[in-house]
Amino acid sequence: MSERKKLSLPVLGEVDRRTAVKAGAATLGLAAWAAAIRPWFEWTAELNADEVLQKHYRELTPEQLQVILNKLTDEARKQSGKPAVVKDHKPIPGVSFAYALNLSICIGCRKCAEACHVENNHDRPSHQSYIRVFEMQKGGIDFEKGNATYDHPVPAKDKYYMPVQCQQCENPPCVKACPIEATWQESDGIVVVDYNWCIGCRYCEAACPYHARRFNWEKPQIPANEINPNQSYLSNRVRPQGVMEKCTFCLHRTREGKLPACLEACPTGARVFGNVLDPDSEIRWVLENKRVFVLKEELGTKPRFYYFFDK
Amino acid sequence: MPHAVRQFWLLTLFAALSAGCGGSAPPAADRGVSAAPGVRHPVVVRTPLGPPGVPTGTFDEKGRPVTVACATCHTTKPANADAKLGTPLIQFHQGLVGKHGILSCTSCHNPADGYASLRLADGKGVPYSQVMTLCAQCHGPQYRDYQHGAHGGMTGHWDLSQGGRSRLNCIDCHDSHTPKYPTVSPAPGPNDRFQTGGGHE
Numbered sequence: 001m002s003e004r005k006k007l008s009l010p011v012l013g014e015v016d017r018r019t020a021v022k023a024g025a026a027t028l029g030l031a032a033w034a035a036a037i038r039p040w041f042e043w044t045a046e047l048n049a050d051e052v053l054q055k056h057y058r059e060l061t062p063e064q065l066q067v068i069l070n071k072l073t074d075e076a077r078k079q080s081g082k083p084a085v086v087k088d089h090k091p092i093p094g095v096s097f098a099y100a101l102n103l104s105i106c107i108g109c110r111k112c113a114e115a116c117h118v119e120n121n122h123d124r125p126s127h128q129s130y131i132r133v134f135e136m137q138k139g140g141i142d143f144e145k146g147n148a149t150y151d152h153p154v155p156a157k158d159k160y161y162m163p164v165q166c167q168q169c170e171n172p173p174c175v176k177a178c179p180i181e182a183t184w185q186e187s188d189g190i191v192v193v194d195y196n197w198c199i200g201c202r203y204c205e206a207a208c209p210y211h212a213r214r215f216n217w218e219k220p221q222i223p224a225n226e227i228n229p230n231q232s233y234l235s236n237r238v239r240p241q242g243v244m245e246k247c248t249f250c251l252h253r254t255r256e257g258k259l260p261a262c263l264e265a266c267p268t269g270a271r272v273f274g275n276v277l278d279p280d281s282e283i284r285w286v287l288e289n290k291r292v293f294v295l296k297e298e299l300g301t302k303p304r305f306y307y308f309f310d311k
Numbered sequence: 312m313p314h315a316v317r318q319f320w321l322l323t324l325f326a327a328l329s330a331g332c333g334g335s336a337p338p339a340a341d342r343g344v345s346a347a348p349g350v351r352h353p354v355v356v357r358t359p360l361g362p363p364g365v366p367t368g369t370f371d372e373k374g375r376p377v378t379v380a381c382a383t384c385h386t387t388k389p390a391n392a393d394a395k396l397g398t399p400l401i402q403f404h405q406g407l408v409g410k411h412g413i414l415s416c417t418s419c420h421n422p423a424d425g426y427a428s429l430r431l432a433d434g435k436g437v438p439y440s441q442v443m444t445l446c447a448q449c450h451g452p453q454y455r456d457y458q459h460g461a462h463g464g465m466t467g468h469w470d471l472s473q474g475g476r477s478r479l480n481c482i483d484c485h486d487s488h489t490p491k492y493p494t495v496s497p498a499p500g501p502n503d504r505f506q507t508g509g510g511h512e
Contacts, residue, residue, distance in 0.1 A: 092470075095470075100461075102461065102462075105462070107492060107495065108497060109495050109497050109498065110497045110498035110499070110500065111498060113498065113500075113501075114498040114499075125502070126501075126502050127499055127500075127501055127502040128501070129501060132501060133497075133500075148500060148501060149500045149501070150497065150500065151497070151499075151500065152497075153494045153495065153496055153497075154494065154495060154496075154497050155494065254469065256473065257468045257469065257470035257472070257473025257474055258467070258468050258469070258473075258474070259465065259466065259467060259468065259469050259476075263465075264464075264465070264466045264467075266464060267464060267484065268464065268484065268492060269462055269463040269464040269465065269479070269484070272460060272461050273469055274460075274469045275469070275470070281469075282459055282460030282461060282469075285459040285460070285461065286459070286461050289459070290461070310452070310456075
């Protein structure tokens with residue numbers, strides 16, 4: 001047992017096994033490090049340090065937020081070729097929004113969904129909208145028998161039409177589902193998403209019993225001349241790819257005192273919107289005088305979107 | 312119609328709307344001026360332009376239909392009082408489809424002034440701009456809902472302290488002769504995986 005043959009790997013000649021393992025590990029480590037820093041080499045004009053290192057919307061100082069808004073405004077102007085502005089609309093103190101929809105009047109023309117599509121800078125190819133209009137069989141509220149892709153003159157015989165959008169629940173399951181608090185409820189009742197914070201896990205989409213949330217599978221494609229230039233950080237600015245989005249009761253309009261786009265588009269006047277804390281508001285009259293109901297009340301989500309029939 | 316009357320009409324409606332009177336509140340005209348504090352922008356209800364013209368069946372050199380006022384014929388020619396909506400008329404008014412209960416022409420059109428105005432059930436004439444008063448005689452629940460902002464299309468502001476509002480009147484949406492809202496073709500539906508069975512949402 002005097003002369004033990006020195007072992008070596010065939011391809012590496014005189015290198016011993018230990019050295020080869022070390023070299024292999026070093027190579028793997030280098031490769032991993034290169035992959036990790038790759039985004040820094042793919043730096044483009046669309047990215048900047050403010051965005052990559054941006055804090056949560058609610059932790060931003062006014063100055064930091066302004067920097068981000070300026071940048072988003074620049075992007076929106078470049079994208080649309082119009083003097084677009086991305087603002088940050090804050091909730092109005094003493095305002096709590098509610099919406100009501102008269103199912104006796106709605107004829108299912110989808111004008112509301114179309115207005116939402118245009119107003120909120122939705123992806124054109126998927127014809128996305130926050131509103132889905134169900135054609136329902138008269139005699140019950142059974143969404144299993146509802147049809148949202150009807151394509152025939154409306155209203156059809158023995159059908160009624162039920163537009164469904166975000167119910168802006170007072171007890172929102174989507175907010176609870178979010179693992180990173182990228183979505184929350186504001187003081188006026190609107191549930192919003194920080195698109196720059198959302199990681200696109202889609203838990204909120206699964207949690208919503210109304211299927212009110214949408215996912216941006218791709219970067220929304222909108223012809224430049226069709227982009228709505230009045231934008232808001234939490235609302236209708238053109239969303240990045242891979243984030244959730246949802247109806248915000250058009251907060252970029254309603255927090256300026258205007259009516260939501262879906263209401264203005266409704267040709268039959270089936271929609272009523274307003275501040276539920278104002279005893280003289282139209283919405284209060286409806287809630288006090290009509291037999292309103294909410295969808296899936298048994299879930300305890302406490303929607304602030306009400307439906308009613310005239311008779 | 313006199314401008315002042317129209318303004319009064321708008322003001323009273325505005326008063327009723329901004330005050331958002333309750334179900335048992337008196338009609339708008341009895342309530343007077345709104346007691347709402349602060350600046351309130353107006354709620355303007357669109358009004359019809361005036362008495363409609365009757366198409367003569369001829370066209371002018373620009374291809375527009377030539378219309379005449381009702382009185383052109385009806386000052387000398389008495390209207391057919393038996394004509395009901397839905398009865399085809401053989402002279403003038405042709406193509407006029409009527410499907411509005413058992414009303415006849417003179418239920419709403421006022422013969423007293425050559426049909427230049429409307430008349431209420433009690434015989435009083437009202438100008439065309441106040442057509443809603445006429446409709447409200449029979450359609451009380453709709454008029455009540457309208458006064459409370461729960462019926463009829465509108466644009467503008469929910470918050471009247473920040474801006475005004477424009478509202479449609481009855482005959483903007485309902486053809487007075489065939490008031491049932493027409494059947495329409497819907498806008499295109501969604502194109503997502505839940506509905507089309509494939510592809511992305």
